[in-house]
Amino acid sequence: MFPFSSRNNTPDTPEAPAPQAKVSEPHPLDALTGGAFSAATSGERAARIREWLAGNPPAERLQEVFKELSARDKGAARAVRERLDEIRRAQAQEAIAAEWTAKAEALLAATRLNIADAMAWQRDAAKAGAPLSREPLSLLKARLAERIKTIEDLQHRVQVQREVAVLLAQRIEVLSTKPWKDAQEALSALDADVQRWQAQATELSGDAAWPSVEPRFPTQLDASRAQLLLVWEAFRSALEQTVAAAQDAAAPLPPVPVWADELRQARGLPTDAEKEQTRAAAAAARPRVDPAQREAARQAVQQALTKLEEETAQGHGKASAGAATALRAVLKVHGKLIDGELEHKVHSALVAAGELEGWQRWSTDQVREELVAKAEALVNRPEGQALGGRKMQESLRQLREQWKQADQGAPANHALWKRFDEACNNAHKVVEVWLEKVRAESAQHRAQRLALVDEVKAWTAQQAESAAPDWKAAGRALHQFGERWRLGGHVSEKVFAELQPLWRQALADAGAPLAAAQKDSLARRHAMIEEAGMLGAAPQLRIDAVKALQQRWQAEAQTVPLDRRQEQKLWDAFRKPIDEAFSRKSAAREQDAAHLGARDRAVLEASRALEAANAQGDAQQIRQAMAALDAALKAQPEQVSEQKTPSAGVEQAPAATDSGAQEIAEGAAEPVATPAPAPTPARPVVAVRGDDRPQARKPATPAPDPRGRMGERRFGDASRGPRDAVRDRPGRERGWGATDGVARAPRLGDAAFRAQRDAVEQAQATLRKLAAQAHGEALTQLMSAWKSRDAGQMPSAQELGGKVSAAGRAAWTQALSAPASGDAAQALLRLEIAAEVPTPADQISARRALQLQMLTRRNDPAPQQTWEQDAARVLASAGDDAQARRLQHALKVLLRK
Known part of the structure; x- marks a missing residue:
C-alpha cells in the first residue's frame, strides 16, 4: 500500500529487508541449444531448436536434448525427434546398402558368376529396401548387368560357332561327292575357313567370362571342334591319297567312292557298278537252284501273301495297298523260285487288294467332294450369315486338315484337289482382309503403347521436378496408366514380348518415388503404433495426446496412400491399444456407477420422477417434481440414510470423478465429515455488455446483498439456467461450503449429476413451452372478446x-x-x-x-x-x-x- 502523504505520525521502524528473488540456474543444455530451455514461450523454444538443428548436431547430443526437452515441451521436441528418426532411417539405409554392396562385390569378385544369382541379387535387394538408385549400389547394379550381358553374349556366340561347324562339315561332305579336282581347288578356301573357326573357338574359350558360362556350352563347343577336326582330317588325307593315286598308278585308291571310280576309269579298270552288274549276270546264269534256297523263297512269299490276305479281309485300304506293294517286292526277288500254285494264289490276292483299293478310292472321293462343297459354301453364304475373318480362318484350317486325312487313306484326286484349293483360296480373301485389318490395328496399338510408355516417362520426369508431390494423385495416375496399358488393344506375342520390358521398366521408374514414400510412411505408422501402445498402457489415459496422435495418423493416411488391406491392418493395430484403454476406462466408470451411494440413488429417483412429469406435460406436477429433486440435492447423506435405511450407519460418499481432471483410483472414498473450505466471496459485477436494439430486453439490476455484495445464487435455483448451475458446480468441483452456516452435501456421482441436470433442463423447457401455450391461448381469447364486445369471454386472472x-x-x-x-x-x-x-x-x-x-x-x-x-x-x-x-x-x- 502507498501512503497518502509523505508525513506519518507513527514512529519510524526499520524496514525489513526485501526477499531476494530466487535466480534459477540455467539448464546445462541451454548453452548448447542456443537458449531453448530458457525460452519464455513454446514458439520461441521451437524456433531456437530449429536454429540449433540447422547446424547438424551429432546424434548423441540430439538424443540428450530430446530426453530433456520432451518432458518440458513435446511440441518443441518434435523437431528433434524427427531429426533422430531421419538419422535412424539413414543409418538403416546405410546398413542395408553396405550389406548388399558386400554381396554384390562378392559376386563380382568370384571367378565364376552365376547369372541366376546375379539376377536374384537385384530382386532380393529391392525387396529388402536397399537404395538401388543411389551409389554405390547403382554402380554395382550396372556392373552386374554388364557382366550378365557379357556372359549371355558369350553363350550366344558358342551357339553360332556350333552352327558354323555344322555348315563346314556339310561343305566337306558335298565336296566328297564331286570330282577330286574340284575338291582340290576348294581346299585352300576351306582350309582358311576351318582355321578361322578354330581361332574363334579358341578366342571364346580364352575369354575372361568363360568360367561363368553354363557348363553345357563348353561341352558343346568341344564336341563341335572334335567333330569338325575329325571330318577335316579325313577329307584332307583322302584328298592327298587321291592326288598320289592320280600320279602313281600303283598307289592305293582313296576311300571316297566317287574319287575311286574316277581313278579306276582313268586307269581303265571296271567301276564298282560294273562289278555289281557282272555278279548279278553270273548269278542268273546258274542253272541249278538249291532246295533250301527254294524253300526260303516260298516261305518269304507265303508270309507276304498271308499279310495281304489279312489286311484285305479286314477292309484296310491303306494297309492292304502297303501289303500288296510288299508282296510285289518279294515276288520280284523270289518269283522264279516258287511253284505255280503259290503264284496263282499271289495273283488272286493282288486282284482282291486292287478291288479294295478301288472301293477305298471311291469312298475317299465322296469325302473329298463333300469337303469341296463345304469350301465352296464358305464363299457363297448369304450376307447376313457371312463368317468373320477369324471364324473363316478356323474353318479353312479344319477343311484342309480333313483333306489331308482323306489323302492318307487313298490315292490323290487332282481334279477334286484343284476345285477344293480354288474354293479355299477364294474364301481366304476374307481372311486376308481381316488379317490386314488386324495388322493395321496391331500397328496402331503398338504405337499407342509406345506413346503410353513415353507419357509415363514424361510424367516421371515431371514428378521428379516437383518439390512437394501429391502421393495420392501419383497413386491414382499410376493406376490409370496400368488400366490404359491393360486396355491398350491386342498385339502379337512378338510385339508384346518386345514392349512388355519397356513398360515394366517405365512403370518401375515411375512408381519408385511412391514406393519409397510408402516405405517411409510405413516406418512412421509403425512408430505411431508403438506410441499408441505406450499411451494405451499408461496408467492415466491422456485424451489430448490420443487426439494429437490420431490427427497425425489421419494426416499421414491422407498424405501417402497404401494398399487398402495393408492400411486396414495398420489402422486396426493402431486403434487396438487405444480402444482397450477406453474400454478399461469405461469399465471403471461403470464399476463406479454400480456403487452409487444412497444420496445418488435418491437424486436418480427424483430425476426419473421429474422426467415422468415432463412426459405428462402437467405444469403443477413438474414444479412438484422439481421441488422434490431440489430437496434431494440439498439433503445430507445422514438424512438420506435415515430415510432409506434407519438402522444403517453413516455412509461414505463415492470418490469424485471430474471430467476435466485425472481419475482417482477405484475404491477411493471421501468421508462426509471432511471440513468444507472457506466460502469464496463473489466478485461484484462492474460492467456488463448491453444490447441497444429496440427489441432487446434490458438486464435486471440484482438487488444488493445485505452483506454488501451481490446475492449468491444457489445450485438448483429455478430462477437460474441449468448451464449456470453446471458452470458453478459447487457440488462437483469442491465440497458444499457452509456459506450460510449450513453444511452442504458432498459432491454427486457422474451419473446422478448428469441425470438431474438433463431432467432440470427438460423440465424448464417444458414449463416455458406450457407457459407460451397458455399465454397464446389467453391472448387469443382476449382478442375474441374485444372483437365481439363480450366481457364474459375475458380470460381469468390466472390465465x-x-x-x-x-x-x-x-x-x-x-x-x-x-x-x-x-x-x-x-x-x-x-x-x-x-x-x-x-x-x-x-x-x-x-x-x-x-x-x-x-x-x-x-x-x-x-x-x-x-x-x-x-x-x-x-x-x-x-x-x-x-x-x-x-x-x-x-x-x-x-x-x-
Whole structure:
C-alpha cells in the first residue's frame, strides 16, 4: 500500500529487508541449444531448436536434448525427434546398402558368376529396401548387368560357332561327292575357313567370362571342334591319297567312292557298278537252284501273301495297298523260285487288294467332294450369315486338315484337289482382309503403347521436378496408366514380348518415388503404433495426446496412400491399444456407477420422477417434481440414510470423478465429515455488455446483498439456467461450503449429476413451452372478446398471469362491457413503446412525434407504467384486424415481462 502523504505520525521502524528473488540456474543444455530451455514461450523454444538443428548436431547430443526437452515441451521436441528418426532411417539405409554392396562385390569378385544369382541379387535387394538408385549400389547394379550381358553374349556366340561347324562339315561332305579336282581347288578356301573357326573357338574359350558360362556350352563347343577336326582330317588325307593315286598308278585308291571310280576309269579298270552288274549276270546264269534256297523263297512269299490276305479281309485300304506293294517286292526277288500254285494264289490276292483299293478310292472321293462343297459354301453364304475373318480362318484350317486325312487313306484326286484349293483360296480373301485389318490395328496399338510408355516417362520426369508431390494423385495416375496399358488393344506375342520390358521398366521408374514414400510412411505408422501402445498402457489415459496422435495418423493416411488391406491392418493395430484403454476406462466408470451411494440413488429417483412429469406435460406436477429433486440435492447423506435405511450407519460418499481432471483410483472414498473450505466471496459485477436494439430486453439490476455484495445464487435455483448451475458446480468441483452456516452435501456421482441436470433442463423447457401455450391461448381469447364486445369471454386472472393487476383486469372488463368509443392510435403507440416492438411503417412518424412529446413531459408516467390503462383504452375503442395484430404483439411481450 502507498501512503497518502509523505508525513506519518507513527514512529519510524526499520524496514525489513526485501526477499531476494530466487535466480534459477540455467539448464546445462541451454548453452548448447542456443537458449531453448530458457525460452519464455513454446514458439520461441521451437524456433531456437530449429536454429540449433540447422547446424547438424551429432546424434548423441540430439538424443540428450530430446530426453530433456520432451518432458518440458513435446511440441518443441518434435523437431528433434524427427531429426533422430531421419538419422535412424539413414543409418538403416546405410546398413542395408553396405550389406548388399558386400554381396554384390562378392559376386563380382568370384571367378565364376552365376547369372541366376546375379539376377536374384537385384530382386532380393529391392525387396529388402536397399537404395538401388543411389551409389554405390547403382554402380554395382550396372556392373552386374554388364557382366550378365557379357556372359549371355558369350553363350550366344558358342551357339553360332556350333552352327558354323555344322555348315563346314556339310561343305566337306558335298565336296566328297564331286570330282577330286574340284575338291582340290576348294581346299585352300576351306582350309582358311576351318582355321578361322578354330581361332574363334579358341578366342571364346580364352575369354575372361568363360568360367561363368553354363557348363553345357563348353561341352558343346568341344564336341563341335572334335567333330569338325575329325571330318577335316579325313577329307584332307583322302584328298592327298587321291592326288598320289592320280600320279602313281600303283598307289592305293582313296576311300571316297566317287574319287575311286574316277581313278579306276582313268586307269581303265571296271567301276564298282560294273562289278555289281557282272555278279548279278553270273548269278542268273546258274542253272541249278538249291532246295533250301527254294524253300526260303516260298516261305518269304507265303508270309507276304498271308499279310495281304489279312489286311484285305479286314477292309484296310491303306494297309492292304502297303501289303500288296510288299508282296510285289518279294515276288520280284523270289518269283522264279516258287511253284505255280503259290503264284496263282499271289495273283488272286493282288486282284482282291486292287478291288479294295478301288472301293477305298471311291469312298475317299465322296469325302473329298463333300469337303469341296463345304469350301465352296464358305464363299457363297448369304450376307447376313457371312463368317468373320477369324471364324473363316478356323474353318479353312479344319477343311484342309480333313483333306489331308482323306489323302492318307487313298490315292490323290487332282481334279477334286484343284476345285477344293480354288474354293479355299477364294474364301481366304476374307481372311486376308481381316488379317490386314488386324495388322493395321496391331500397328496402331503398338504405337499407342509406345506413346503410353513415353507419357509415363514424361510424367516421371515431371514428378521428379516437383518439390512437394501429391502421393495420392501419383497413386491414382499410376493406376490409370496400368488400366490404359491393360486396355491398350491386342498385339502379337512378338510385339508384346518386345514392349512388355519397356513398360515394366517405365512403370518401375515411375512408381519408385511412391514406393519409397510408402516405405517411409510405413516406418512412421509403425512408430505411431508403438506410441499408441505406450499411451494405451499408461496408467492415466491422456485424451489430448490420443487426439494429437490420431490427427497425425489421419494426416499421414491422407498424405501417402497404401494398399487398402495393408492400411486396414495398420489402422486396426493402431486403434487396438487405444480402444482397450477406453474400454478399461469405461469399465471403471461403470464399476463406479454400480456403487452409487444412497444420496445418488435418491437424486436418480427424483430425476426419473421429474422426467415422468415432463412426459405428462402437467405444469403443477413438474414444479412438484422439481421441488422434490431440489430437496434431494440439498439433503445430507445422514438424512438420506435415515430415510432409506434407519438402522444403517453413516455412509461414505463415492470418490469424485471430474471430467476435466485425472481419475482417482477405484475404491477411493471421501468421508462426509471432511471440513468444507472457506466460502469464496463473489466478485461484484462492474460492467456488463448491453444490447441497444429496440427489441432487446434490458438486464435486471440484482438487488444488493445485505452483506454488501451481490446475492449468491444457489445450485438448483429455478430462477437460474441449468448451464449456470453446471458452470458453478459447487457440488462437483469442491465440497458444499457452509456459506450460510449450513453444511452442504458432498459432491454427486457422474451419473446422478448428469441425470438431474438433463431432467432440470427438460423440465424448464417444458414449463416455458406450457407457459407460451397458455399465454397464446389467453391472448387469443382476449382478442375474441374485444372483437365481439363480450366481457364474459375475458380470460381469468390466472390465465393472464401475474403481470396484470386486479385493477388492470377490472379496467379491461369495464372497457369491453361499454359500447366502443374513442381513438386507440396513441394508446397503441404507447403500448408498442412499452413493449419495445416494431411499429408499422405508416405509423413510424407518429411514434417519433409521440416520443418527442414524451421527452418534454418529464413528470408524466412512462408507457411501461401505464400499459394496463393504455390497453384498456384500446379495448374500449372499435378495433380492426390491423389494430388487433398490433395489440396482440405488444401484449405478448408485456405479459411476459
